[in-house]
Amino acid sequence: MFENLALGFAVALSVQNLLYCFAGVALGTLIGVLPGITPLVAIGMLFPLTFTLPPIPSLIMLAGIYYGAQYGGSTTAILVNLPGETGAAVTCIDGYQMARQGRAGPALAIAALASFFAGCVGTLLIAFVGPPLGEWALQFGPWEYCALMLMGLVASAVLAHGDAVKGLAMVALGLLFGMVGTDVNSGAVRFGFDVPSLFDGIGFTVIAVGLFAVAEIASNLESREPREAFTGKVPRLMPSRHDLGDSAWPMARGTAVGALFGVLPGTGPALSSFAAYMLEKKLALSPERFGAGAIEGVAAPEAANNAAAQTGFIPTLTLGIPGSAVMTLMVGAMMMHGFAPGPQAMAEKPELFWGIVASMWLGNLMLVVLNLPLVGLWVRLLNVPYRWLFPSVVMFCCIGNYSVNNNPMDVYLCAALGLLGYVLAKLECEPAPLLLGYVLGPLLEEHLRRAMILGRGDLAPFFTRPISLAFMLGTALVLVVMVLPVLRKK
């Protein structure tokens, strides 16, 4: 497996690819650190920039953007007490307290170091677990794929925060959006409404940018400007030896927790950072320090967050089933470059697969190198008012969508989906399951059709083939978890 990593590094370490990785990390951090711009918005907004590049540099830059945006989000969480995404909400608790006590520097440094450590472990895990998992997945028939996708979709709907019934409905709506366009098997154009740009399906950029960036801006503008920015200087950056000693074990435990959660489909980093924080609080000698600026409370969730982000690539790259909304964005972008992640991809395009894995590690390394000296700059960015930011984000959304096909219809569609996303957000329906449904929709239909043709309409193989049965039982378990609290209340 080390020869795999070696191949990956040979690809990623070319000067050109290093530059793209660096550009991605820098841009991702720059945008991700801006208050009110979540990593999802940052990625959605920046990934049209990568379209003009050839596949490998483009995916490498995208991975850089991904890590940069995630780390930028933690910076905002620590300095402004403004969690960009649910994963960073836990980092806020102690990170912001540390910043108020004048220890913003060590908090940011520990966050970066914890992320880097977790990223290293995560990369090694991909190298070890990826190939056997991919080989195992090569035995999957259409039944297994259907069952696995079903489990991922149900898990993403139920385990995401928010109402489970609405989550399931959003998955179904996403699957339906995935149907738009020409049916591969029959050539029939479904739900095209005589709009030529719909004949190839709703563009991925259109739906992702509309649902996440546009809808989120509209919702953000209505809530009060959340502003309690930390404007002081960051006095001392490096953590003391004592800080490092305190956070070493929490980092390791956080990494373990995160790595575990990341592999499970549908759970993602949010749950893992929360679980890691609770674990540290349980294990701590003096748990009352948590919430008042305990460095362990920054190290553990940041490590967990990043480990989960990294191991989330395992199901994404080897099975082609993304686990979280951000992963879905990454898969969508990969598909736009004609790289459909899955067990075949690893065997057929090893240089692309391992190049991405290696560049993810490089992205992590660059984060540390880039961010520690640049903290001062990021702090200044935090004071950019939202009223300057949001029109600029809209600009990126417009140009990004327009430039895919040079077609204004894509911009109109994106605006319409943004409006729909806004309405759904107001009705407390989470957009992430919808996006996952949209990406998996065509795959699910394809595999279901194949399974039914092979079995002549027999549904039994879903429950008689052992792997498929295991996934079905997993799905049932997730549904039981959803129903249990309802029953208990009655």
Next chain:
Amino acid sequence: MHREHRLLGKDFLAGLVFLGFGWGAMHGAREFEIGTLARMGPGWFPAALGVVLALFGVLLMARGIGWPEKSPGAVAWGWRAPLCIVASMLGFGFLVPRLGLVPALVAMFFLAALGGREFRWREVLVLTLVMTALAVGVFVYLLKLPFQLVPGVYLV
């Protein structure tokens, strides 16, 4: 809680949206061959999704009426922000092929900024100028996207 509030609750309205999409899917799928389970036509999967969506919709509507305490209160709709954002995007899409990138961006920035909490003329003007210059620099000059800048003027 009053009955009319139940019909404006988040559960009921969300259910209505899903029911609408579900009905639309079932209706649209009739255009195509449904087929059988063993030989699915292009209409099978959309029709099945339509049924599932409609069921979720009805479930949510029923929950909204039966257990209004689960979806507290009516939704506070704010129309200005979403409409300004949408209008700015429509304006951009309309103007880019006709007048070029620069006029489209000017219209987009002013329309979008109207959706903000406060609108300061000078600030928006400066922001528009700076960001338009950046967009031309990055997208047209560096990434070489084939935009018309103003009528008749191309960089690439």
